[in-house]
Amino acid sequence: MVDDVQIVHYDSNTRTAVPKQDWMKKVIDDDPEYFKRSTNIFMGQEQTFKDNIEVLKQRFNQTGGVHIYQVMYGCEWDDEKNEVNGYRQYGYDGEDFISLDLKTETWIAPKQQAFITKQKWDNNKARTAYLKDYHTRICPKWLKKYVNYGRRSLMRKDLPSVSLLQKTPSSPVTCHATGFYPDRVDLFWRKDGEELHEDVDKGEILPNHDGTFQMSVDLNISSIAPEDWKKYDCVFQMSDVKDDIITKLDKSVIRTNWVPPSGFPAGAVIGVVVGLLLLLLCIAGLFMWRKKTNGFSRANISESADSNSDSSQSQLSGKTGGGE
Missing domain, CATH: 2.60.40.10 (Immunoglobulins)
Structure with a gap:
């Protein structure tokens, strides 16, 4: 997202990063491997998200149900003051789980279940240093590039x-x-x-x-x-x-769609009369059918339904290895 406008989309059905703005095609012209590289990153994050859901279910002693794991990270650039602020935070089931304090280069864990993750990530000084560099240098660099590509669209003023x-x-x-x-x-x-x-x-x-x-x-x-x-x-x-x-x-x-009442409408009366006549005809027909067939027989019906119902991620668990 840039200025609340979606620029790239990926989901587990398409498994491909796709541009969502016409001006993003300029990125492809300048960097042909951009979306291939993005797809690989997102595919890795998809598996990480699945793994972290299982870790968090264990942390919260959950065995079933629907649960949501979220990651939100990015940067804000004030072009007038030339100031940059970065953020990275993780959530579980709609509540804060853990977040990075870029000033102190430490992780904040508002939940007891996040303390294991905090200890692991606080001890990983190299990763924290990379994240700080990413949010204060790399992310703003890309943000400025996106703004430049989409300047005509992003800088426009549309009155309502x-x-x-x-x-x-x-x-x-x-x-x-x-x-x-x-x-x-x-x-x-x-x-x-x-x-x-x-x-x-x-x-x-x-x-x-x-x-x-x-x-x-x-x-x-x-x-x-x-x-x-x-x-x-x-x-x-x-x-x-x-x-x-x-x-x-x-x-x-x-x-407004409001219409003031003006007495009982004639159309409604006609509709009721017609409805009653149809109902009487249906009853008469049903009576004749029952008489002819000597009663109802239960229908034999079988029913069936189909039920379809950035690459810096790491394992939330305290274990070592790949993932978040």
Whole structure:
């Protein structure tokens, strides 16, 4: 991922690293062995992940069930301050397991079950020195290369379309922004020019299928008098973009699927009548069939279902050898 955009993909079904952005093809032009080399690294990591799942199940005295082992590592580069920060952390079943402190060059183990791994990795000074070099020198070098390749795409500014949505007249009004890029944005309601923190519910920034993002923030209007609606507006702000997108709280622009009730519709009455007639016909036909065949016979049915349901990794166990 670069700036929350996926650039390379690998999974255990394809067993091949593939580019996910058009501009990544430039990498192949300059380095034809890039994806072959990446595939070999990922295949090795895949086996390491499987081995580590078994190690962690033993550490936590687990014999079955579905479990998740995660590794997240990378670097952040601030091109304005020219600062670089690296990180490497491991998780198990959604919780922190162990992480690297690059400043002290030691491992932090918040779980008792990670202490064996901490001791092993703290004693492996050569590996820790390599990881520090990777996160502070090698990783930023590649990050800068990726940014250079995808500059036109990664450095673009896509402004969103902003809409006001509402389920019913008494529901909260949702300010929804979609199609923006990058995700360094803010979306909020304000009253008389002041940002609101009460009676609002801000959602997370979510990805769209096309690589852009979307975000919503709800405003509870139950205590807002109709004459005060004009005091409220929704504001979309994007980093490094001077002008905000401001949308006034106005009933005339709110989009909704709600249809006011207007008595029991004639169409529904006709539908019920037709349904009853069909039901009577079915009952009559069923009665005649039962009479002709002298009762039901149990069906003989057999059912079946198919159930398909970087190369610095090392063994989590205290044992020596390959893997993580």
